[in-house]
Amino acid sequence: MSKTLITTFSENLIAWHARSGRSGLPWQGNRDPYAVWVSEVMLQQTQVATVLERYPRFMKRFPTVQKLAKAHIDDVLAEWAGLGYYSRARNLHACAQQVMKEFGGQFPSDPVMLEQLKGIGRSTAGAIAAFAFHKRAPILDANVKRILARLFGVEGAMQEKVINDRLWKLATDILPVKPKDMPVYTQALMDFGATWCTARKPVCLGHEKKCPFEKSCQANLSNQVLSLPQKIVKAKSPxxxxxxxxxxxxxxxxxxxxxxxxxxxxxxxxxxxxxxxxxxxxxxxxxxxxxxxxxxxxxxxxxxxxxxxxxxxxxxxxxxxxxxxxxxxxxxxxxxxxxxxxxxxxxxxxxxxxxxxxxxxxxxxxxxxxxxxxxxxxxx
DNA sequence: AAGGCGGGGAA
DNA sequence: TTCCCAGCCTT
Missing domain, CATH: 3.90.79.10 (Nucleoside Triphosphate Pyrophosphohydrolase)
Known part of the structure; x- marks a missing residue:
């Protein structure tokens, strides 16, 4: 793997974001840990277009972690209805109470501490730490997995422990040096995966746009872009x-x-x-x-x-x-x-x-x- | 490591 | 239809 790619990646990605990143999403630019947390959980496995309508509604109904903690679970679930994966809403409610009781109403800034909270896994903990506290913590969502698998030519199923560990290591290695760059860098990763390095129609296979990493991307150089990350064949649902x-x-x-x-x-x-x-x-x-x-x-x-x-x-x-x-x-x-x-x-x-x-x-x-x-x- | 857990948009 | 998505939790 290329040393230069690792050391120059974050800078190039942030430069890309300045030109082509998404902007104007209601949860962007907000450093309030509560607002960041709600958006990250709502966006788990859920499209931006869906969250776009639902996030402001949720924040209006439950503006603070205190109010969410005090709410009745039925009201939280009613607000969440239609978003799916309802354990997210139950965990959100439980986590709000955890934050009130164990942390005096203030979210911890350490990703390791964040990960102890209900419904916050390693990636969401990293996102909150990066966006709200400028911590040098990596994320590893589907976007980042795809970007890294292609960039570094990582073969193998994403859920295999060896592969997963390798990706977390890479995600950590390519972080920007300066903590203050973490919010824009993390946003840039998500934007790049969601709009350019996409699963089905990555821009490197089209003619209109030029990917800043085309010369260093292993998948692009070996014509494997659509076959990475490796897809898992799923059984027909019963x-x-x-x-x-x-x-x-x-x-x-x-x-x-x-x-x-x-x-x-x-x-x-x-x-x-x-x-x-x-x-x-x-x-x-x-x-x-x-x-x-x-x-x-x-x-x-x-x-x-x-x-x-x-x-x-x-x-x-x-x-x-x-x-x-x-x-x-x-x-x-x-x-x-x-x-x-x-x-x-x-x-x-x-x-x-x-x-x-x-x-x-x-x-x-x-x-x-x-x-x-x-x-x-x-x-x- | 594998399976459970929603819903909507895109192809 | 199938695939995909800012994943996490339980077993």
Whole structure:
């Protein structure tokens, strides 16, 4: 590997950033550790375009680490709804309380200390330390992994420990010498990976722009740009069926709080059956009694079984996750009076208040269609 | 080391 | 459809 590349990289990258870096993003130029932290977590595995709308909203609702720490987790999850990876929201809330309790409301500046906090891994710790405290701490997100793998011709799967260690070492070796350069340098790395050294259409393979590293990039010199970093072949995601109960009484819907460990953890959703592997022969309508028993607690003593007479089949909704495909069969149920939930995980929610709850995206879409429909039957 | 955990945009 | 993304946590 080239010594000169290592020593000149940060300077050249910062020069590139002055010409071609992104600017005007709402979280840029902010040295408030709280603001930096929220943006870094929100941007984990999430596109800039998505965060662009959601970040200002979140900051307006929870302007300080104190206010976030004091908030109810349901309100944090409601604000996070639609962003995905909800453990981020749960950890964000827990981390805010950690910062209040263990650090007197001030984020630590040492990346090693930051990494001890909930939901902050090594890369996010590095980003916060660099942006908020000008620490010479490296980041290693997907952008940086791609840049380094290409620049230094690193072959092998990114999740292999040996490869990962090599990349962290490289990321550390190429840091700028002056701490004050860390914010612009870190931003430049992200910008370069996101806009020039991209996964599918890197500028070195086009004709319009000239990459400042074309003469020193191992992947470019050996015509391996698109094959680095090495891609991992993933198995086809498994498919599941489940039934969901849309129980309505007047203008209220019965929602159920989801367990925090599972998918959509901590969000409010419809009572649902167990997920079963999708089988092509699954055409029989489930016994509605069994469905209630599976979806609702204390089935024997519960009055719920009495309201099931009116159950009607609703739409079947397909939802695609990164690692799952789910077919949700909706069942409409009407009951004239509000049955006591008899369980703190269950709650009647007026249609007009649904916006206050953190709902899984497909459920939100389903219920929005409902609210827009004229009153009366759910099956309009 | 591998798998779980969302959602949207791009190709 | 599949791939990709400012990753982290658990097992």
């Amino acid at each position: 498919e599941f069926d489940c039934d969901m109960l849309l129980i309505r009484s007047g203008n209220s819907i019965l929602l159920q709080k989801r367990p925090s460990k599972a998918i959509w953890g901590g969000l409010w959703s419809l009572p649902e059956s167990v997920w079963v592997a999708k089988s092509p022969s699954r055409k029989t309508t489930p016994s509605i009694q069994n469905l209630f028993a599976a979806a609702l607690p204390e089935e024997k003593a519960s009055p719920w079984l009495r309201v099931c007479k009116t159950a009607q089949a609703g739409p079947q909704i397909k939802h695609v996750f990164t690692h799952r495909r789910l077919w949700m069969q909706i069942w409409y149920v009407s009951t004239s009076k509000l049955v006591e939930p008899g369980n703190e995980k269950l709650k009647w929610v007026p249609l007009k208040q649904l916006g206050r709850y953190g709902l899984p995206q497909p459920i939100k879409v389903l219920l929005q269609g409902l609210s827009l429909a004229r009153g009366g039957d759910l099956k309009n």
